[in-house]
Amino acid sequence: MICDECGRPATVRFVEMVDGEMRLMRLCDECASARGIGLSLAPLAGPLVSMLMGLLEEVGAEEAAELQGPVCPGCGLSYKDFRRTGKLGCADCYTSFENELRPLIRRIHGSTRHTGGIPSKAPEDVESIREVRRLKLELEKAVRHEEYERAAEFRDRIRSLESTPRKEDGDGNV
Amino acid sequence: MGTFEQMLAMPPSWLDASGPTSNVVLSTRVRLARNLNDVAFPARADRTGLERVRDRILAAASAGNYLGNALVLIMDESSKAQRQILVERHLTGQEFAEDGFGRAVIIGDREIVSAVINEEDHLRLASLRSGLQPMDAWRLVDRIDTELEQNLHYAYSSDWGYLTSCPTNVGTGMRVSVLIHLVGLVRSDRTAQILGSISKLGLSVRGFYGEKSAALGGFFQVSNQMTLGQSEDDIAYTVERVAGQLVTLELEARSELGEKGGQEIEDEVHRAYGILSSARIISSEEMMALCSSLRFGITEGFIDSVDLATVNRLLVSTQPGHLKCFDGRDPGPEQRDRMRADLIRKELASGNGV
Numbered sequence: 023m024i025c026d027e028c029g030r031p032a033t034v035r036f037v038e039m040v041d042g043e044m045r046l047m048r049l050c051d052e053c054a055s056a057r058g059i060g061l062s063l064a065p066l067a068g069p070l071v072s073m074l075m076g077l078l079e080e081v082g083a084e085e086a087a088e089l090q091g092p093v094c095p096g097c098g099l100s101y102k103d104f105r106r107t108g109k110l111g112c113a114d115c116y117t118s119f120e121n122e123l124r125p126l127i128r129r130i131h132g133s134t135r136h137t138g139g140i141p142s143k144a145p146e147d148v149e150s151i152r153e154v155r156r157l158k159l160e161l162e163k164a165v166r167h168e169e170y171e172r173a174a175e176f177r178d179r180i181r182s183l184e185s186t187p188r189k190e191d192g193d194g195n196v
Numbered sequence: 197m198g199t200f201e202q203m204l205a206m207p208p209s210w211l212d213a214s215g216p217t218s219n220v221v222l223s224t225r226v227r228l229a230r231n232l233n234d235v236a237f238p239a240r241a242d243r244t245g246l247e248r249v250r251d252r253i254l255a256a257a258s259a260g261n262y263l264g265n266a267l268v269l270i271m272d273e274s275s276k277a278q279r280q281i282l283v284e285r286h287l288t289g290q291e292f293a294e295d296g297f298g299r300a301v302i303i304g305d306r307e308i309v310s311a312v313i314n315e316e317d318h319l320r321l322a323s324l325r326s327g328l329q330p331m332d333a334w335r336l337v338d339r340i341d342t343e344l345e346q347n348l349h350y351a352y353s354s355d356w357g358y359l360t361s362c363p364t365n366v367g368t369g370m371r372v373s374v375l376i377h378l379v380g381l382v383r384s385d386r387t388a389q390i391l392g393s394i395s396k397l398g399l400s401v402r403g404f405y406g407e408k409s410a411a412l413g414g415f416f417q418v419s420n421q422m423t424l425g426q427s428e429d430d431i432a433y434t435v436e437r438v439a440g441q442l443v444t445l446e447l448e449a450r451s452e453l454g455e456k457g458g459q460e461i462e463d464e465v466h467r468a469y470g471i472l473s474s475a476r477i478i479s480s481e482e483m484m485a486l487c488s489s490l491r492f493g494i495t496e497g498f499i500d501s502v503d504l505a506t507v508n509r510l511l512v513s514t515q516p517g518h519l520k521c522f523d524g525r526d527p528g529p530e531q532r533d534r535m536r537a538d539l540i541r542k543e544l545a546s547g548n549g550v
Contacts, residue, residue, distance in 0.1 A: 096236070097236045097240050099240060107239070108362055109237065109239045109240075109316070109361045109362055110237060110359075110360075110361055110362070110363065111236050111237055111239070111240035112235075112236040112237055112240060112351075113231065113233055113237075113351035113353075113359045116353060116356055116359050116366075117353075123363060126363060127356070127363050127366065127424065130363060130364055130422070130424075131366075131367065131422040131423065131424035131425050132398075132422060132425060133367075133422070133424050133425025133426075134355070134356070134424070134425075135355065135424070135425060136353075136354070136355065136356055136357025136358075136366075136367045136368070136424055136425070137425060137426065137427055138357055138367060138368040138370070138426070138427045138428045138431075139338070139341075139357075139358075139368065139427075139428055140352075141345045141350045141352050141358075142342070142345055142346065143345060143348075143349050143350070151354045152354070
């Protein structure tokens with residue numbers, strides 16, 4: 023954070039009304055006290071001040087979020103940090119940053135869909151998820167080509183797959 | 197179980213030149229990147245988390261058929277010299293040799309299979325085979341992975357497959373990497389063009405020791421770039437096919453060179469042999485260049501008193517970390533170049549099929 027007045031490191035942030043518009047200012051200690059604000063503000067703690075302070079915090083948080091991008095609740099990594107290091111923090115990052123990662127992963131791999139191996143302890147019945155996904159594509163295609171009998175077949179197979187309870191793991195360890 | 201010293205005493209089997217097209221391809225490596233689902237990835241996990249990951253993976257490995265009797269090295273207890281040797285034997289990356297919590301390596305018999313714990317990912321399983329055999333290497337590492345996942349919960353999503361620390365590995369987590377000797381193409385000035393077209397096929401090309409190393413002596417690593425969207429079989433097959441084409445091109449280049457300048461090449465490879473078998477001081481770069489010529493001479497039939505496996509082994513056994521260890525202390529660069537020359541003379545004098 024740099025002082026808007028002199029370019030030195032800023033320590034104070036405050037909201038100023040200029041011509042009826044709210045403006046966020048950043049100032050260093052010196053420029054702040056030159057304007058009669060700064061540390062002396064807090065002890066006043068009047069209703070107007072606390073309203074301003076509330077606004078200030080909100081603006082500050084928004085600004086921080088804008089700078090950092092989303093943050094993964096699983097490990098606390100910000101998307102900005104990921105862009106800097108190229109390394110994700112935990113498995114949850116893939117969900118937390120899904121929107122940001124999707125185009126990136128497409129650029130790297132030319133695909134966003136895993137078609138390879140499935141662990142025996144996969145959290146979901148991946149085989150049937152994959153089959154449903156495939157059938158839905160087939161269904162759309164059939165509808166586009168006005169092949170309604172085929173479409174109905176696909177629809178029934180999707181329904182039956184989606185209503186089947188998933189297989190239990192042998193050791194109940196899901 | 198074995199010890200580190202016993203491992204060192206036996207050359208890694210991937211250098212023994214017994215695999216398919218060993219005249220051009222030194223080795224094939226297939227590695228799978230895996231993470232446990234309930235601990236942050238290594239760069240973000242704390243010490244307790246990393247040690248828990250390590251202990252769980254070690255327990256799963258010791259219960260299995262493939263890694264049950266393997267050598268286990270806990271990095272906190274290993275010397276810097278030992279870690280350098282792991283890098284030179286292509287068992288771990290350079291970064292892994294630095295300090296970090298919860299790191300360990302499991303090394304199977306003759307270094308055919310290995311597991312690196314808490315490097316960039318919680319687990320990197322690898323198999324290293326002689327010559328060009330991506331399919332075999334993949335099947336082997338897959339069997340170990342299948343065995344381990346009976347006892348480990350991997351981070352996995354149905355959309356994105358195996359979740360990895362770096363999104364460049366997500367999906368299969370699989371990297372197939374072929375160490376290939378393109379001395380003929382380098383001499384015919386055709387590598388830039390051919391290796392350029394390879395990157396268009398979704399493969400990447402690096403030097404002998406990975407990402408940052410130059411292609412010393414015409415040794416290159418060719419590997420798949422994409423890990424998501426293709427099945428493991430398809431990835432292995434693509435690398436096998438493209439590397440196979442490189443082998444064909446390389447053999448053509450070698451025989452063209454032989455036809456055009458047979459006598460010069462015969463002279464040159466014997467000069468290389470002469471220096472290697474009598475010099476008293478050899479730097480690591482000179483060793484790579486001369487061994488490259490010597491390999492060329494052997495595969496083109498100019499030299500028959502040394503075999504390929506001996507030259508392959510020299511490429512690793514004369515690296516700095518290895519020379520340190522045989523002596524028991526750090527010899528410093530000058531002394532090391534003398535030790536390197538001594539070792540090369542000894543190995544070449546003992547002739548073929550050591």
